[in-house]
Amino acid sequence: MIRLSKKVEYGLIAIRHIATKPAGEIVTAKEIADTYGIPYELLSKVLQKLTKSGLITSHQGMRGGYALARPPVEIPVSLIISAIEGTRQAIVQCLSEGPQTCNVFTVCTIKSPLTKVQANIERAFSTMNLSEIV
């Protein structure tokens, strides 16, 4: 029902790993993949998404890799999730793809309570930052 994707989990593990290093230290995707036994190619994609959304910085070429773009306290888990996840960021369709996409919307009687649940979950993820999970 309500499951984080593996990509998000890998992203969390990876960015946490980077956060444990001294600030500014560059760590390579291969190192993370080897440390946790997660597929290198898949992890790369995830790290690229995190880079695109500005949570980490990337450095190409030899001696390259990734580093945090900001201090861990300024990186809420919610940002990590939304950076990796495409659509499907909400508990129900109408809240992420828009009301028009659900053809039951006008008569739906549960969207209002579910919206509150959604707000609850969002708050949980946005108040939890990276420094709390290292």
Add this chain to the structure above:
Amino acid sequence: MIRLSKKVEYGLIAIRHIATKPAGEIVTAKEIADTYGIPYELLSKVLQKLTKSGLITSHQGMRGGYALARPPVEIPVSLIISAIEGTRQAIVQCLSEGPQTCNVFTVCTIKSPLTKVQANIERAFSTMNLSEIV
């Protein structure tokens, strides 16, 4: 990422619909399907699951249908969800299918914080009962 299945939504809509009727009144699957424009056959499956888990009672034959098995206050949303959803009831694999099913488990550094999040969500769903969404 974190999305309720349509079956769960239909189940919530349906059981809420039943709950709005006078206690003990029998309502047919067709009526619910027509009212909300959700596919009849799919809704039937959902209602059957709810019946199997004892949340509603079914009555076969002509003038048959479904009715609540207990007062709305005694039906937490969490039960509705777990009745309909098979596996995948947790935010991460290791919490629903067991630790062995994830081959990163032993080195995973995020399972502990995520377990707390899971507990949070579970509490949200189990403290919300049917009477609160009618």
Add this chain to the structure above:
DNA sequence: CAATATACGACCGTACTGGTCCAATTTCAG
């Protein structure tokens, strides 16, 4: 130049999802 690293897009098999179809069975109304 060569080695090492990210960047990016295409691709693939499996599983889940939402939905449909069909046959069986129970129950009641006439």
Add this chain to the structure above:
DNA sequence: CTGAAATTGGACCAGTACGGTCGTATATTG
């Protein structure tokens, strides 16, 4: 008793999301 109305249960199907892989381009550094 018969037939309509309803649940029950299974098989089935198309679309898509998911986890993962591959190949190639590009940048950086020694």
